[in-house]
Amino acid sequence: MLQIIFMNQAGQEQKRAQLPIDAINGMQIINFHGDKKEMLVDVPHNNQAKVESRILGGRQMFFLPREFFQQSTFRNLSHAGFNVKLLDTSERMDFFNQVYEYVIQHPQxxxxxxxxxxxxxxxxxxxxxxxxxxxxxxxxFDWFSGKRALLIEFLIVVLTENNQRQLNPNDHRSEDEMLKQVLVEKFAGRYEVE
Known part of the structure; x- marks a missing residue:
């Protein structure tokens, strides 16, 4: 078994540890052997001479209706590097509108x-x-992801098209039909389905 051996100034073995293991968000952890629980933790983005990529609030956001929130969900998403924004509606167009407003106000x-x-x-x-x-x-249209610019464009087109659909007495499309039409006609070649 490979180990790391730490020597004291006299050249004698002082401690033994396991090799570094990868942890969440790019961190590495070295656990020491022995009676006490000791470890070294390396957080690479904190070891830079100049920290440029850290932004208060983060760059990744997960939008979720408040009714589905659980502490374990928050913990798992946080470990994956996502912040969670809970919204107070699950009605589709209101939800999309709240997502749009939040994303517009947070350019990072x-x-x-x-x-x-x-x-x-x-x-x-x-x-x-x-x-x-x-x-x-x-x-x-209950789950989707993407980069900021494309997602904002999608939400703008969807919200605009939905407003026009509701104001036009001759437009008899359902919400689902309207969403599919927007996706196929305006985002062809720019979306994937899994």
């Missing part, structure tokens, strides 16, 4: 996940597309 946000159903997956597209989940084999 970069990676976003929107979940209306409590699904806490944090997948993202490998091609910087919007990523949607399908439910029972059909496209659902």
């Amino acid at each position: 946000l970069d990676r976003l996940v929107v979940s209306r159903t409590g699904d806490t997956a944090i997948n993202s597209s490998r091609n910087d597309f919007l990523l949607f989940k399908s439910a029972a084999g059909t496209l659902a």
Whole structure:
């Protein structure tokens, strides 16, 4: 078994430890052997001479209805580097509107996940597309993720189209039909479904 051996100034063995293991958010931990529980923790982004990438509030946000909040959910998302924004509605268009307003007011946000159903997956597209989940084999708009600019564009188009649909007495599309039409016509080649 490979180990790290720490020597004192006289060249004698003082402590033994395991090799570094990877932990959350890029940290590495070295656990010491012995009676006491001791460890060294390396947080790489704190070891920089000049810290530039840390932003108060973070760059990743997960939007979730308050009704689905659980402490374990918060802990898991936090360990994955996401902040959680709880919203007080789960009605689709109100939820989208609250997400839009929050994202507009927080320009530092970069990676976003929107979940209306409590699904806490944090997948993202490998091609910087919007990523949607399908439910029972059909496209659902209850969970999606993406980069800030594309997600804002999607929300603007959806909210605008929904307002026009509601004001036009000749528009008989359902909310789902309108969402699918927006996605297919205005975001073709810029979204993926998993």
